[in-house]
Amino acid sequence: MCLVMGKGRVKAVEKRVLDQKLRGSINVPLGPVYYPTEDEFKDPLEYIHKIKPEAEVYGICKIVPPNNWKPPFGLDLESVKFPTKTQEIHRLQFRPSSCNSKTFKLEYNRFLEEHLGKKLKKRVVFEGEELDLCKLFNAVKRFGGYEKVVKGKKWGEVYQFMSSGEKISKCAKHVLCQLYKEHLHDFENYHNRMNVDASKSCKRKINGIRRCSESRSSKRRKRNADVKNPKVENEEGVDQACEQCKSDKHGEVMLLCDSCNKGWHIYCLSPPLKHIPLGNWYCLECLNTDEETFGFVPGKCLLLEDFKRIADRAKRKWFGSGTVSRTQIEKKFWEIVEGSGGEVEVMYGNDLDTSVYGSGFPRIGDQRPESVEADIWDEYCGSPWNLNNMPKLKGSMLQAIRHNINGVTVPWLYLGMLFSSFCWHFEDHCFYSVNYLHWYVT
Numbered sequence: 423m424c425l426v427m428g429k430g431r432v433k434a435v436e437k438r439v440l441d442q443k444l445r446g447s448i449n450v451p452l453g454p455v456y457y458p459t460e461d462e463f464k465d466p467l468e469y470i471h472k473i474k475p476e477a478e479v480y481g482i483c484k485i486v487p488p489n490n491w492k493p494p495f496g497l498d499l500e501s502v503k504f505p506t507k508t509q510e511i512h513r514l515q516f517r518p519s520s521c522n523s524k525t526f527k528l529e530y531n532r533f534l535e536e537h538l539g540k541k542l543k544k545r546v547v548f549e550g551e552e553l554d555l556c557k558l559f560n561a562v563k564r565f566g567g568y569e570k571v572v573k574g575k576k577w578g579e580v581y582q583f584m585s586s587g588e589k590i591s592k593c594a595k596h597v598l599c600q601l602y603k604e605h606l607h608d609f610e611n612y613h614n615r616m617n618v619d620a621s622k623s624c625k626r627k628i629n630g631i632r633r634c635s636e637s638r639s640s641k642r643r644k645r646n647a648d649v650k651n652p653k654v655e656n657e658e659g660v661d662q663a664c665e666q667c668k669s670d671k672h673g674e675v676m677l678l679c680d681s682c683n684k685g686w687h688i689y690c691l692s693p694p695l696k697h698i699p700l701g702n703w704y705c706l707e708c709l710n711t712d713e714e715t716f717g718f719v720p721g722k723c724l725l726l727e728d729f730k731r732i733a734d735r736a737k738r739k740w741f742g743s744g745t746v747s748r749t750q751i752e753k754k755f756w757e758i759v760e761g762s763g764g765e766v767e768v769m770y771g772n773d774l775d776t777s778v779y780g781s782g783f784p785r786i787g788d789q790r791p792e793s794v795e796a797d798i799w800d801e802y803c804g805s806p807w808n809l810n811n812m813p814k815l816k817g818s819m820l821q822a823i824r825h826n827i828n829g830v831t832v833p834w835l836y837l838g839m840l841f842s843s844f845c846w847h848f849e850d851h852c853f854y855s856v857n858y859l860h861w862y863v864t
Contacts, residue, residue: 423485423807425470425477426855453480460488466806467817470854493802494794495860496784499727504779504837506721506729506769508564511758511841525681525704526556533609546605549594557584558598559606560719567614568607572599665705666690679705721769726837732769733839740840755841771837772844775828776810779835782860783808809833809858 454477462469469485477483534540546553561583565571571580577595582588590598662678662685663670669687677695678685681704688695724732737746740754757763780788784803790796802808806815813820813831826832830853836844849855 424857426482453482455484457486463488467815493783496782497780502726502780503723504771504774505723506771508719508721508767509770509842511766514759528681530609533612548601564719568610664690677703729837737840768839768842770842774835776833776835781810783810785810
């Protein structure tokens with residue numbers, strides 16, 4: 423059981439981290455691990471309140487249930503099918519915006535206007551239907567870019583990736599190639615240059631407002647470079663006010679969203695930032711768009727058993743069939759993230775609605791697997807540590823919510839494999855996050 427605590431004395435931990443060095447690199451202190459007794463384990467909220475003063479400082483802790491608490495897994499490996507996403511581990515530190523259809527449209531239209539002097543006036547048609555340029559761009563990127571797709575003759579695979587497995591004729595493949603070359607090839611080259619520039623040469627100018635080597639001057643214009651307290655203007659020339667404090671002062675620390683163009687002081691964000699970040703930045707509202715999951719490329723739908731088989735094969739490929747330590751896995755992971763481990767893509771089932779795909783915990787009304795005895799199933803259906811029940815416990819403020827909210831009152835299910843990552847973040851409203859590992863190792 424992993425408890426992520428959204429509000430803590432961060433400064434204390436930061437100081438401790440900086441004070442500890444291991445072989446020249448930062449040594450992050452381990453979060454605490456708790457072993458409650460059977461009596462302590464009876465009331466989750468009471469126990470969490472008990473460990474809060476110590477655990478909240480770290481922001482995360484692990485709770486190991488008593489040996490007699492072993493809930494059966496509630497899903498059938500051979501029948502549950504779920505959508506996966508492709509996660510690029512080597513790009514976790516720098517994820518391009520174009521995976522998201524909303525930000526893609528913004529970036530693409532801006533590219534047409536600023537670099538080609540034109541607008542996308544008419545829709546692009548392929549096989550009698552409007553062609554989704556965002557999906558096409560992501561699919562070609564998934565196979566290595568235009569040059570690699572042409573060289574490998576992979577336009578059929580590109581379209582299958584876009585359309586969940588549909589096939590097209592040889593002539594249609596040629597047409598798709600020509601459409602990409604006409605509408606997206608120049609944008610791909612520009613996009614790649616921008617990614618390189620943003621990761622290598624993003625700088626803060628005198629006024630402190632983030633700009634890249636190919637900056638978007640229309641987004642961050644100040645009245646006078648010599649004024650002591652510069653202001654930021656939006657694209658209509660009106661002083662940009664912070665969405666949180668409503669002040670248009672302190673423009674040198676005003677951060678504008680690259681999607682909606684709204685502004686926030688870096689100290690008004692939750693959590694606050696110390697510096698203007700490199701590259702593109704998007705506010706929570708734009709990141710939480712329902713159109714697509716930000717930072718991922720949609721992948722195949724797989725049976726749980728097939729996903730498990732792929733995950734096992736990937737682990738053997740990296741570390742063989744023998745035992746492997748957590749230290750070895752972490753070392754290799756950070757080599758990949760920091761760019762020295764090559765390009766690595768993994769599959770990940772994330773944010774799966776348990777009301778649709780089923781819960782790992784037993785629930786009243788769900789089909790009980792034949793391998794699980796009825797009394798055991800019923801016992802864990804009512805367990806307070808069953809994450810389906812926790813929001814409804816006495817003392818939980820979530821009882822006041824009368825409708826279902828995914829990820830808050832209805833748990834999400836995650837299915838990961840080697841290197842798949844759920845990045846550290848603050849939950850909405852700084853809620854705590856409780857995660858239970860049903861099987862395998864952390």
